[in-house]
Amino acid sequence: MNSSIIVFPGSNCDRDIAVALEKLKFQNTMVWHKNTALPKSDLIVLPGGFSYGDYLRSGAIAAKSNILNEVIKAANKGCLVLGICNGFQILTETGLLNGVLLRNKKLKFLGKDIYVKAVNSDNKFCNKYKQGQILRFNIAHNEGNYFTSKDHLKQLEDKNLIPFKYCDEKGNVNEENNPNGSLNNIAGIFNDKKNILGMMPHPERMVDRMISNDDGFNLFASLLN
């Protein structure tokens, strides 16, 4: 499977994802933001970091970069797109995903391990997870508080477009276990066609037991399925 990781100035999880993808034998290419063409890709990853310093809204400048035009074209043709953390923010800024990521409810950067529940596993990104499986991921963000319109939220729930919800270690999804204030404990969402996934937690940090655990491994493994 061919993957492309888009590298913006200020991306800082690009290497981590590359390592994770290489572990699963993806044929990966790093693609510089100034490029105007994408290599042939089955998967495009928008990595975490602080693209362009995030000095405007997070992800806003990256959404206007050269390469994003190509990413949008490919996504519309059905190419798989994964946006993690800043990548998720970029996806909402481009409009490929609806909604916005507001500042965390406590207005502080949050770097810690949290639990998410794989609420919907019937899709390209999560098919290796059991429905309802509880996963420990790491989050590290200032703006991860997902917000959207009532109508869109209803659509997300009704059409099973929410793959991950924040929960506690036993799987209880409630406000107490919502680290950043996201609506309905949303940790990640799909577009309607489920070929685009944006998520705040970092699965690429969870592919090695020596470092953390391997709860993120199956997200990448699902893509190969």
Place this chain on the structure above:
Amino acid sequence: MKITNAIVEKHGLKPDEYSKIKELLKREPNFLELGIFSAMWNEHCSYKSSRIHLKNLPTKGKQVIQGPGENAGVIDIGDDDAIIFKIESHNHPSYIEPYQGAATGVGGILRDVFTMGARPIALLNSIHFGSPDHPKTKTLLNGVVSGIGGYGNCIGIPTVAGETKFNSSYNENILVNAMAVGHANKNKIFYSKAKGINKSVVYVGSKTGRDGIHGASMASAEFDENSEDKKPTVQVGDPFTEKLLMEACLELMKDKSIISIQDMGAAGLTSSSVEMASKGDLGIELYLDKVPCREEGMTPYEMMLSESQERMLIILEDKKEKDAKKIFEKWDLDFVVIGKTTDSNNLTLKFKNEIVGEIPIDALASKAPLYDRKWTKKKLPEKKINVKDLKKIKLEDAFLKIISSPNQSNKSWVTEQFDQMVMADTVQRSGADSAVIRIHKKEKAIAVAVDSSANYCKAHPLTGGKQIVCESWRNLISVGAKPIAITNCLNFGNPENTKVMGEFAECLIGIKEACEFLEYPVVSGNVSFYNGTNKKNIDPTPVIGGVGLIQDTKNTINHILKKEGNIILQVGKTFGHLYQSVFFKEIYSITEGPPPDVNLANEKHNGEILLKLINKKLITSAHDVSSGGLILALAEMCFTSEYGLKIGKPQKLSNLMEYYFGEDQGRYLLEIEEKNLTVVAKILNEYNIFNESIATVQKDYFEMLGEFKINKNDLCKMNNKWYNNY
């Protein structure tokens, strides 16, 4: 402009120092030159009060590639891998402007590390604030913590360890020390020494603005009631540009274009150009019209003294300009040739086709003032208290009060504001005795820790100096690392005060003795004097950053209890020393008396044998016993574990308080599987190391037989609540 006495004083120069300048120049300096002398001769850049003492520190060792004197220290960890690290203070700016002060502290120390060719892999910090009820503390704590996070998180280097402490001695002068650790190929290390004449001097990075002018001089004076006015001397950080600068520099370093490279830190363009020329025994000529400026109409004085961040000076090999420029253009950074090396041994500054300043390099560097300041020795305080005479308190009450006090509380409020996991090589995060970082794509890892014990150093600087080195050593041993070398950040008050100078001199003797004995050399560091306001000095606070090696990452251990039924073995003897303990301070507000004695032979012996046991996989978890004594150490093993402990009564020592809260040195707690107990005890006994079983791992409860029994979750809640309620 005529240089008057008032102008000289404003530049922080003493009258006799100004006379020396005239003598060295054989004339009066002009205003620009005076500014440059002021920047180079202040305490922060010249180390004029400390050099005479620093030279006694042990700086060499089998694994030392580069000791103090470069941007950072370099150690060899085998297989062509080198670790480059340094700690630095940003105390004064952080007190004036906590967010930017702390952020640029992180930025500055990162540049010191990647300037030498290393990719930074870890950040650490040691931050000291005033009393929690001081009106400024909350704002300062908030600002500093988000500043450290803001910079490190953005540039994408994990912040993996640190210490946060409160003490009224820092009410008017907080401490913000940041440490950076990088990894490089040992054959590709870059130094600041210039070589060759007529080589291009290139300016890269951000543009020069009017921020931070005279920052280093500001950091070389005490604060007074007008300190707020000094805000313009604080620099503003831009971690995004630093990320670009770091990637561009590391890209350029892949081939052989660079002769020498130096970051523009304190005293900016002045100190970077002078240091490069001075080390290379050359002259340097700068064309100031070419310096990229953020604002129009900047004067040579402003350009030379600006401390704008994220800038570097590079001396390039011939014919490498074009390729080098391409790299910096790719990253959208300025790249301008602003000068050349010369054989004049002068710093020559040209502006609008005129020489606007010319100073012999040695006048700024090797001939800078050097003081052997007067200092007084501190006697070991006497032991005047009999514990039996103190008002009785229940062990449980004392224990619970201590674990919920600000200094002993869980610090996740701080550490959760840091990205600890980016780069995906963090094996062990904050909260352990040391953080552990795997070397990317290799089997080995390094352990890193920062430590300080200001109250011990205040009570008896010589013992305190030894103690912090030993504590650093123990923290590395406890995770299974072989300690290799340290960096130190020496935070003290006004060196013109003989008592403060004595604290400095004696702490350094202590550090030297311990480092020599443990073969744990000092490879880099930083001195910060004049920490105080209106003649009130801070407690002496040397901070030690230690680095150790774990040959096989799989052998890393931590302090978290692992299995029900396992035995806790105490290693090293408990005498019950309560002076300078957390117990005395928190429960009785007693701050008198001597710190615990340090026995270097025991430390070394205990540490080395323990490391052997860890490498033989006989130890399940280990924890160093430090402030708070045995009981705190036992509780810390429970906090992040799913298990609790059943603790037996001590057999010999009569006083429970002395036994559980005493802060005797050289001790560890080991969790051992029952089947290994005999063999571990046998080895320890063979080596004459005191050991005794004191507790058993159990479910759910932290229990002291005959005293109290608390649900472990309740214990954690008490330990967690302070920050969240502050």
